[in-house]
Amino acid sequence: MKKWHKFSLIGLFAVSFISSLVINMPAWLMGTIIHHYSQNRLDVINERGSFWNGRALLIGEDASGKNAIPLMMVNWKIKLGISNFININLSSSSQTIANLDLTKNGLQLSKVNLSLSLDQLSPFLGNLNSLNLSGNVHVTADKLLAGKKMEGMIIVKLDDVGSGMSPVNPIGSYSVNFDLSTMGINISSNPNSVIDVSGNGSVKSLVLNSKVQPDKKEKLLQFMTMTGIPQADGSYQMKAF
Template identity: 55%
Template structure:
């Protein structure tokens, strides 16, 4: 065997070995990337399949940033690109929930479309978790960028929210807007909510200003004084976190 043949064989073996490593990259690498680019807020567990085509339990850190909790089971398919180094389509229950890409600008999310229940989000509700809340949650965002500069707005709708300790249910429907650039949170409520809520805060500090429909004040007096501080104008302040 000539020297050239030996070199070619070594190169072929090396390429095959590297190719095998790339093809069979483990699924947990997806969670590692999510953990890094979400600033340690998102990760995965119970991974199956491969880096390119797999599934896992989506995990997110709670409001204290100390404990990860399960959100939902997700699947993904990944492909490589040029301007976008990696492109990923995430699905859950055979429904597309987000497109994610990695580029020089950072991690980009588009077409975010999630349907959850309030109890799934309980670990992130801070002091409100003691209210035993229930209801439907819809999360959407057209375009988000996570990197050196965060850009985009996340819209969260909470519909028909109820409380296991409230004598009146449901208590209302609410909208949250999370601005990634300013780390701000704006909260509003539908006009027919029994408990009306407004707030402007941040992801580190949020206090709700709450009012009660006139014909429900007596029934909800004990509930409201337990959850918030009464104000001179008849409203209540509820500190979330």
């Protein structure tokens, strides 16, 4: 056998072997990517399928990494590209919840659109967990960049928020804007909210200011004094985290 023919066979075998490894990459590798780029706040378990086309249960983790809660079942499809090294389409119940592109600048997310219940977000709520909150959450974002440079705005709508500690429910509906470029958080309330909540802060420190509708002050007096510090103007202040 000529040397070039022998080397060709070895090369063909090596390419076939490597291709087989790539094609059959396990689904758990998806969890590694999500965990890294979410700064250890998201992960997946119960993976099925492959790295290229699979499904798993998405979970949220608190800052300590010791507590986690199921968020939703997600499906993914991955394609390779040139400028965008990896494209990932995430869906749940046949609806796209996000498109992800891994580029030289980091992870780009677009078309983020998902709905959850408020109790599923307990790993991210800090001191607010003591309020035993309930309600509906809708998260949207047009375009986000997570890498050395962070960019984009995440908009969270909290509808019909209630508290297991409150004698009046729901207490209101709220909007939370999260600016990745500054890690800033801004909170505002819908006009008809029983408890008007506002606040400006960051992921490191957020103080909430709240006011109660005049006709509900008496009923909510105990609840408000338990959850916040009374201020001279009749409002209450609470440190979220």
